[in-house]
Amino acid sequence: MQQCNFVVKDVLKPLTFFRQACQLFYRSDPLKIVRGQGQYMFDEEGTRYLDCINNVAHVGHCHPEVVRAGALQMATISTNNRFLHDELVQCAQTLTSKMPEPLSVCFFVNSGSEANDLALRLARNFTKRQDVITLDHAYHGHLQAVMEVSPYKFNQPGGEKKPDYVHVAPCPDIYGGQFTDKMYPNADLGALYAQPIEEICQRQLAKGQGVAAFIAESLQSCGGQILPPAGYFRAVYDAVRSSGGLCIADEVQVGFGRVGSHYWAFETQNVVPDIVCVAKPMGNGHPVGAVVTTQEIAQAFHATGVAYFNTYGGNPVSCAIANAVMRVIDQEGLQQNALQLGDYLLRECGHLKQEFECIGDVRGVGLFVGIELVEEREGRTPDTKAARWVVNRMKQLHQVLVSSDGPNDNVIKLKPPMCFSRENADEFLLAFRECLATLTQDKLAKEVATVAATTNSTTHGVIASTAETLANKTKLFERQDRLIKSV
Ligand code: PMP
Structure with a gap:
């Protein structure tokens, strides 16, 4: 096992140096991770945790081919992209080959925030407009311009006020959102959710301002693992484009084959964005990202004469790593694995839903799964406490890492490494x-x-029968406990 300097209780002391700048998982009992391998992480005592949340370690923690590619390139040359390099050219070529036409130009960056920030600049420059439409509960990064389009952050009690040029449309959540499949069982929910965006576009046109961009995750992760209804993005893209705006797909969490059926999540809705932002899984833990767009939009940006320069964006090490990640996805059939395992997980979670009333909804695609916990099914009342309890028990008792999210923090999220x-x-x-x-x-x-x-x-009969049910269930759970311990 790797040598480690601090045990957890010692780590908590030095934490005072950065406590305000870091948001730990399992805050009351944080994990100190010293090693990762594939879909597992190991703490300083050598305990193995099954990682169901790390979509950054896309092809598996410390994948040997990715590590080798990075180490070799680091030992050879690492410099900025003012110099041509095979890895840079290869990376742009592979990335654009995975995109539909006419997305054919890459800008390299170092993170998802940088990618979305640059996407907004490209859109504002191309359209000569400023207004942006975003979705409720969205998160697009920590830089100023992307925080402005992140209701997940600016709606927090201490968040900065939303600027007037940002317009928030409802999150297309058909289970717990503004228009649900329960309220409108026979309606076209895609069209219903697109309508508020059409209205924003019309209002903007009437003001003579139009819209610069619509930005959305292709599947909203922070919103609680949201799958937009069929036809949603097509209707939205039509509305945004007819008001002169561009469509930005944030694939920072959901890209690179995670959805199984396609390489990019936007493809599940049969649309082609004007700008696609990618990061996290692209580097398998190394900071690298990219913005992919059309020749026309890139040319307009270039024509401003304000040259794009990013010291680390597109450096040979990052590109070598991204190339290795994309190679491994293909070589190991990880997209196909996501498809098969995603189907299996969804089917099995569906069975659990039949068994347990506390599961309100199971949804997902590929290795992007959400399980929504509720106090009672009929009212779909979110059960935040239960979700938190489950997250902690999964870690403490079972050494399985899951997280919770969504506006009510009651959706158990699964987005494991793709070698799951x-x-x-x-x-x-x-x-x-x-x-x-x-x-x-x-x-x-x-x-x-x-x-x-x-x-x-007089009601003792009811109590007795409830107690009997409880006793039977207890026996069942004891059997389960034994089964779990034997695994
Ligand atoms: N977009 C989405 C959808 C994200 O989930 C995140 C990070 N959680 C970002 C952008 C920002 O990425 P980064 O943290 O790499 O800047």
């Missing part, structure tokens, strides 16, 4: 099942106690 196996899926499912069972058991126990406290002797 069937055995890993089963390990997750078994652990998750135990959590749901315990949650249900606790809930039942509380209900029995409440009934006992509030009823008179």
Whole structure:
């Protein structure tokens, strides 16, 4: 095992040097990770954790081919992109070959925030407009211009006020959003959710201002693993383009084959954006990103004479790493793996939903899955506490790392490294099942106690039968516990 200098309790002390600048997972009992391999992370005591949340370690933590490519290039030459280099050319070529026409020009950056920031600049320059439409709950990065289009941040109590030139449209969440499949069972939800954007565009046109851009994740992750309804992006893109704006797809989380059926998530909606932003998985943990756009938009930017320069964007090391990542995705059939395992996970989570009332919705595509926990199904009341409890128990009892998100923080998120196996899926499912069972058991126990406290002797029959159900469930859970321990 790798030598480590601090045990967790010692790490908490030096944390005072950066506590305000870092948002830890599992804040009350943080993990100190010393090593990663494939879909696993290891803490300083050598405990193995199954990583179901790390979409950055796309092809697996410390993939040997990616590590080798980076180390070799670092030992050969690393410089800025004022010099031509094979890895740079190769990276641009491979990336654009994965994109539909006419997306054929790459700008290299170092992060998702930088990619989205540059995308907004490109759009504003091309359209000579300023207004941007974004989706509620969206997050597009930490730089000033992208924070302005990130309601996930600016809607927090201490967040900066949204500028007037930013317009927020509803998140196309058909389970818990403004228009749900329950409220409008026979409606075209794609059209319903596109309508507010059409209205913004019309208002902007009437003011003589139009729109510079519409920016959205192709599948909204921070919004709670949201799959927009069919036809949504097509209708939105039509509206935005008819008001003179460009369409930006933020693929920072969901690109590079994660959805299984396609390489890019926007392809699931059969649209072609004007600008695509990629990062996180592209470097498998190394900071690299890119903006891919059309010749026309790139040319207009170039024509300003304000040259684009980014010291580290497109350096040979980052490009060598990105090239290795894209090679591994293809060589190891990881997109296909995402498709098969995603289907399996969704099917099995669907079975859990039949069994456990606390699951309100299971949704996803490929290795991008969301499980929404509710207090009761009928009202779809979010159960934030349950989600947090599950996240912690999964880590503490089962050493399985999952996270929760969404406006009510009640959606369990899965976006594991793409080398996730069937055995890993089963390990997750078994652990998750135990959590749901315990949650249900606790809930039942509380209900029995409440009934006992509030009823008179004539209702003892009800209590007795509830107690019997509870006893039966307890036996079942004990069997599960034994099963889990034997795995
Ligand atoms: N866009 C999306 C959808 C993201 O999830 C993130 C990061 N969570 C970003 C942009 C910003 O990326 P980075 O942290 O690499 O700047």
